[in-house]
Every structure is written in C-alpha cells, then in structure tokens.
Amino acid sequence: MNIKDLRTPIIIAIAILWAAITVLGWYGMYMPGLYLGVVLMMLHLVLGVSIKNKVSKKFLIYPIIPWAVIWVVSFYLSDKYSAMFQGMMPTFTILGFHPSFSWTIILYWIGGVLTLTLGFVLLKDEWLSEKDWKEFKGKVKKIEQKEKGGQQS
Amino acid sequence: MSTGVKFAIIGFSFAMLIISLLIGLWAKRKVKSAKEYFGSTGLFGPLSVGLSSTAAVASAFALVGVPGIIYSTGNAMNFWMLSSAAFAMAYIILGKKVRAMSEIGEVASLGDISDLRFNNNKIIKGLMSVIIFLGCIAYLAAQIKAGSELFNNLLGWSPIVTGLIIFGILTVYTAISGEVGGLMTQAFQGFVMVVAGIIIIASFFIITGGFENVLEVVSNAGTVTSGDISKTFSPGFLDAWGILPRSTAMAWVIIPILGTVGQPQVLTRMYALKDPKDMPKLGLYAGLAHMIVGFFALVVAYGALYLVGSGEIAPLAVADNAIFAYADYLGLYAQLFVYAAVLAAAMSSASMFLTLSGNIIARDLPSALGKDFKSEEKQMKVAKITIFAIGMLSILFSLTSAEMVAILGTFGWGTLMSGTFPVFIIGLLWKRANSKGVIAGLGLSLALNVAFLLGMSWPGALPWYVNVITISILATVFVSLFTEEDISDEKVELVLDL
Numbered sequence: 001m002n003i004k005d006l007r008t009p010i011i012i013a014i015a016i017l018w019a020a021i022t023v024l025g026w027y028g029m030y031m032p033g034l035y036l037g038v039v040l041m042m043l044h045l046v047l048g049v050s051i052k053n054k055v056s057k058k059f060l061i062y063p064i065i066p067w068a069v070i071w072v073v074s075f076y077l078s079d080k081y082s083a084m085f086q087g088m089m090p091t092f093t094i095l096g097f098h099p100s101f102s103w104t105i106i107l108y109w110i111g112g113v114l115t116l117t118l119g120f121v122l123l124k125d126e127w128l129s130e131k132d133w134k135e136f137k138g139k140v141k142k143i144e145q146k147e148k149g150g151q152q153s
Numbered sequence: 154m155s156t157g158v159k160f161a162i163i164g165f166s167f168a169m170l171i172i173s174l175l176i177g178l179w180a181k182r183k184v185k186s187a188k189e190y191f192g193s194t195g196l197f198g199p200l201s202v203g204l205s206s207t208a209a210v211a212s213a214f215a216l217v218g219v220p221g222i223i224y225s226t227g228n229a230m231n232f233w234m235l236s237s238a239a240f241a242m243a244y245i246i247l248g249k250k251v252r253a254m255s256e257i258g259e260v261a262s263l264g265d266i267s268d269l270r271f272n273n274n275k276i277i278k279g280l281m282s283v284i285i286f287l288g289c290i291a292y293l294a295a296q297i298k299a300g301s302e303l304f305n306n307l308l309g310w311s312p313i314v315t316g317l318i319i320f321g322i323l324t325v326y327t328a329i330s331g332e333v334g335g336l337m338t339q340a341f342q343g344f345v346m347v348v349a350g351i352i353i354i355a356s357f358f359i360i361t362g363g364f365e366n367v368l369e370v371v372s373n374a375g376t377v378t379s380g381d382i383s384k385t386f387s388p389g390f391l392d393a394w395g396i397l398p399r400s401t402a403m404a405w406v407i408i409p410i411l412g413t414v415g416q417p418q419v420l421t422r423m424y425a426l427k428d429p430k431d432m433p434k435l436g437l438y439a440g441l442a443h444m445i446v447g448f449f450a451l452v453v454a455y456g457a458l459y460l461v462g463s464g465e466i467a468p469l470a471v472a473d474n475a476i477f478a479y480a481d482y483l484g485l486y487a488q489l490f491v492y493a494a495v496l497a498a499a500m501s502s503a504s505m506f507l508t509l510s511g512n513i514i515a516r517d518l519p520s521a522l523g524k525d526f527k528s529e530e531k532q533m534k535v536a537k538i539t540i541f542a543i544g545m546l547s548i549l550f551s552l553t554s555a556e557m558v559a560i561l562g563t564f565g566w567g568t569l570m571s572g573t574f575p576v577f578i579i580g581l582l583w584k585r586a587n588s589k590g591v592i593a594g595l596g597l598s599l600a601l602n603v604a605f606l607l608g609m610s611w612p613g614a615l616p617w618y619v620n621v622i623t624i625s626i627l628a629t630v631f632v633s634l635f636t637e638e639d640i641s642d643e644k645v646e647l648v649l650d651l
Contacts, residue, residue, distance in 0.1 A: 008634075011583045015630040018623040021407065026613030030399040037407040041242065044411065047582045048246035052650045067238075078393035089372035089388050096364030100392035101228050104235065109444070112238030117440040120241045124433040128249045128651070133429060136651055140257055143643050
C-alpha cells in the first residue's frame with residue numbers, strides 16, 4: 001500500500017485527533033477518547049512501518065489491525081463490566097480479577113504484547129530488511145563520495 | 154524492624170551500589186571518543202539496551218508512587234504500569250529513523266539529530282534543549298529525593314548524608330564513564346528490578362492466595378480505622394477505571410503508550426543499539442522486563458490493599474509507603490529485594506537524567522549558542538566537570554528545597570513529550586515539517602510549561618500536560634503546512650524514506 005499522497009493527510013489527522021481527544025477529555029467523554037486514541041496510535045504505526053512510503057500489507061494484517069481491534073474490545077468490555085457491577089461486588093471473576101479489570105490484563109496488557117511486541121519480532125523484515133538497510137547505507141555512501149569529490153574538485 | 158534486618162538491607166543495597174560503581178569504572182575502558190562518551194552510539198546489543206531502557210523508564214516513582222496511587226485511587230494507574238507494548242510501538246514508529254540518523258552524521262545526543270534534521274537550526278536545538286533539561290532536572294531531583302528518603306526513613310540517617318553517599322558515588326561513575334557506564338549500570342539495575350519483581354510476584358500469591366481474595370476483601374472491607382487513620386474501600390476500586398475521573402484513566406492509556414516514543418531515555422537508546430535490525434529483539438526484551446516490573450507494582454499495591462482490608466496491618470498514613478509496608482510484612486527476603494529494587498530504580502533513572510542534563514549543558518546548549526569545542530578531549534573534559542557539578546548541585550537542591558522539588562515533580566514525562574514530539578515524531582515522520590513549524594511548537598511548549606509552573610490551570614480532569622502536548626503538535630503541524638518545506642539534505646531525505 002503506497003501512502004505517498006496520504007502522508008500529509010495522516011499527519012493532519014494526527015493533529016486533529018490530539019485536539020479531539022483533549023476536548024473529549026475535558027468533557028469526561030473517555031470512551032470515545034480511548035477509541036480515537038487507538039486510531040491515533042495506529043496512524044503513527046502506519047507511518048513508522050512504511051519504507052519509501054510503502055506499507056507492508058502483512059504487517060497491517062498482523063500485528064497492527066489485530067492489536068487495534070484487541071484494544072478497542074478491551075476498553076469496551078472494561079466499561080461494560082464496570083457498569084454491570086457498579087457499586088457491588090462482582091458475581092464472578094475472570095482469572096481472579098474484577099471482570100472489568102480482567103480485560104485490561106488479558107487484552108490490553110498481554111494482548112498488546114502478543115500482537116505488537118511479538119508481531120514486530122516475527123515480521124521484522126517487513127519493517128526493515130537486510131536489503132533495505134544495505135541499500136540505505138549504499139546510497140548514503142554514494143552521496144558522501146559525491147560530496148567529497150565536489151570538495152576536491 | 155530489628156537492627157539485624159536493617160544492617161542486612163543496608164549491606165544488600167550497598168553491595169548493589171558498589172557493583173554499580175565497579176561496572177561504571179570498568180566501562181570507562183570502552184569510552185574512546187566523544188560519540189561513545191555522550192551517546193554510546195552503536196555500541197550495545199538488544200539485551201543490555203532493553204534492560205537499561207526499562208530501568209531508565211521505570212523510575213522510583215514506578216515502584217513507590219504508583220503503588221501509592223493504586224492504594225489510594227484503585228486501578229486506573231495500572232493502565233500506565235501495564236503499558237509494556239509501548240516499547241515495541243516506539244521502535245516501530247521511530248526506531249529505524251533515529252538509528253539511521255547516526256549513519257549520516259555524528260550523533261551522540263538528541264541535539265545532534267535535531268541539527269541534522271533541521272539544517273543546524275540553533276533556535277530549535279536551544280528550545281528543545283531547555284525543555285528537555287527542565288524535564289530531566291525534575292526527574293533527577295525526584296530520584297535523589299526518593300533514594301535519600303528511603304534510607305532516612307529506614308535508618309534515620311540525614312538525607313543530605315545519604316544523598317551525598319549514594320548519588321555522590323553515582324555522579325562519580327557517571328562523570329567518568331558517561332553514557333557507556335550509564336547504560337551498563339542501568340542494565341544491571343534493571344536486572345535487579347526484574348529479579349525483585351519475580352520474587353515479590355511469587356510471594357504475593359503465597360500471602361494473599363490470589364487476586365480473587367484481594368477483590369473480595371476490597372469489595373467488602375468498608376472503612377478500616379486505626380487511631381486517627383482510616384481507609385475506605387469500595388467495590389469500584391478494582392474495576393478497570395478505579396475511583397478517579399475516567400478522563401484521567403483515558404490519559405493514562407494514551408500518554409504512556411504514545412509518550413514512550415518521546416522519552417529521551419528511549420530515543421537515545423535507539424542509536425545506542427549496534428545493529429538496527431535488532432530493534433524488534435530490543436522491543437521484546439524491554440517489553441518483557443517491563444511486564445515484570447509493571448506487574449511488580451500492581452501486586453505490591455494489591456498486597457497492601459489486602460493486608461489493610463483484612464486487618465493484618467493498620468491503614469497507611471502515607472499512601473507512598475505501600476511498598477515498604479508490604480515488604481515489611483513479608484519479611485527479610487522481601488525487604489532485601491524491595492529496598493534494593495527501589496534504590497536501583499532511583500539510581501538508573503538518576504544516572505540517565507544526569508548524563509542527559511550533562512550533555513545538554515556541555516554539548517547541545519553551547520552548540521545552540523554557537524560555541525563548539527575544538528577537540529573531543531576538551532568537550533569530554535568539560536562534560537565530566539559539568540556532570541559532576543550538576544550531580545552535586547542536584548543533590549543539594551533536591552534535599553534542601555522540598556517545595557521547589559514538589560513543584561518540579563509535576564514536570565517529567567509530559568514535559569519531555571512536549572519537547573520531543575515536534576522535532577522527532579512530527580519531524581522524522583513528515584518531510585513537510587519545517588523549522589518554522591517546529592519553532593512554533595517548541596516555543597509554545599516552553600511557554601506553557603513555564604506558565605503551568607507559574608500557576609496556569611486547564612479545564613477538565615485531564616493531566617495538564619496533555620493540553621500542552623496537543624497545542625505543541627497542532628502548532629508544529631499547521632504552521633509547517635502553511636509555510637515552505639525546507640529539507641535541503643539528500644541524506645536526511647533518505648532517512649525519512651526509510
């Protein structure tokens with residue numbers, strides 16, 4: 001996926017998302033803020049993973065999209081079970097935790113590591129391959145040689 | 154606490170201090186150039202960089218302040234402590250670009266990257282350096298205060314004496330071996346924190362019988378009183394949001410996760426890595442170490458809540474004592490590791506922020522003012538003296554100006570984000586980011602950080618720095634958008650394409 005023409009719109013979207021999340025925070029609208037927060041992080045990830053403006057579809061399919069879905073589901077379930085057991089001891093637990101907090105443990109914490117951290121290791125070449133790095137260093141060397149040649153002549 | 158136990162804790166903690174000193178002195182041999190002294194550039198593998206990054210990110214606040222906040226207000230703070238995926242996110246977003254910058258020019262500090270990206274713009278370098286310096290000094294003072302008070306509480310020693318011994322030794326080895334010694338000692342201190350974490354996590358299950366029992370106690374304990382001190386529990390304490398306004402919980406998801414990429418202790422470690430293709434491994438090691446340290450803070454808070462709620466110990470007069478009350482209940486083995494871990498957390502963050510502050514004063518700010526040193530030897534000599542002077546002044550300042558340290562304590566993570574996002578995140582992800590935009594973003598960031606110091610307040614329940622970061626990003630993006638692109642270096646364009 002080529003994002004050459006999308007890079008500036010993505011950066012503008014990042015700025016607008018920061019503003020929107022801040023205003024939502026002022027008014028106590030934490031759930032929309034959290035969902036937009038995931039979109040904000042996802043846009044940063046898409047920019048970060050791109051090489052020469054190309055984003056690896058593989059890297060999008062795993063880990064980026066599953067990570068985003070897992071976190072959105074985590075926040076939704078946390079809020080759902082918080083409302084369900086407001087002001088009372090929950091009638092069941094998950095792994096011993098309050099059902100609301102259990103999703104923070106299972107999806108936000110462990111799910112976040114199993115998608116982003118592990119996916120980054122498994123698909124490292126989609127992020128930066130040996131070929132990409134060598135090509136980059138080669139081009140830098142050529143420019144430096146050209147600069148030195150220019151200085152000598 | 155018996156005298157024998159106190160001596161055992163002192164012995165264990167000072168053994169860690171001495172080992173750190175020896176590592177720091179040994180590391181001096183690896184320092185052969187200014188690039189190595191200031192930046193450890195391209196010197197280390199993913200395990201040592203990963204451990205040092207976790208240790209530098211998890212300050213004394215993570216082990217002392219966080220359990221205190223969870224003890225007082227419930228689970229919201231756990232979003233911050235369980236942000237272990239943030240390292241991978243940071244490296245995916247910026248890792249290869251920051252590391253690649255060190256291939257196109259001399260990179261030994263964050264100011265060097267700013268120079269390369271923004272055509273040696275002195276205003277950008279100066280503004281960024283001042284903001285980062287504010288954040289670093291705030292962190293440094295807080296670590297010194299926490300480390301010194303630890304032994305003051307335990308033994309009744311004068312904080313000045315304790316501070317001069319512990320942080321004086323730290324200042325000496327940091328000044329001698331620079332970032333190389335800093336990184337290696339932080340890796341060791343990170344290892345101590347991980348070992349302590351594993352022991353305390355295991356002991357939590359033995360003492361409480363598991364999380365379900367904690368939930369039951371916290372939901373049903375009501376109000377527990379001992380003497381003048383009461384602690385009120387409620388079922389909402391242990392749901393995901395705790396009892397703080399939920400916008401605060403929202404901020405404590407977004408700020409640590411995205412903010413990790415803007416922390417100098419993470420950015421500088423990106424170029425300390427020898428092989429950029431090891432960045433995913435670095436994310437894994439740092440993430441795993443952080444998982445243990447984060448869960449360590451969680452179980453300590455839960456353990457303290459359980460002990461108070463079940464009447465095993467009296468309610469805490471000071472919430473920040475949760476970790477020590479819990480360790481004291483567990484007994485000698487826990488006390489040894491907990492006190493050593495808190496000291497390790499304070500020392501690792503202190504050495505990181507000491508070298509960062511030293512680099513800014515001895516290298517980046519003079520360069521921003523147009524005063525570059527002629528030789529590397531001279532620059533390192535000045536840096537050693539500067540680090541020593543900053544270390545000593547910080548010890549005296551943090552232990553004699555309690556009110557100022559408390560005010561500065563609100564600076565830190567958010568201030569550092571507001572100083573790095575315009576230059577690094579926007580600057581390295583977007584070619585259109587230009588000098589005018591970044592100056593606007595940094596200028597507003599500095600003004601609003603200072604305005605907060607002078608008493609400015611913001612609407613809503615969000616931490617104040619969220620507003621500053623947002624304004625700084627908006628200014629950088631929109632001023633850049635309506636002014637001309639100014640990249641003139643082909644090599645920088647290659648980095649931004651990577």
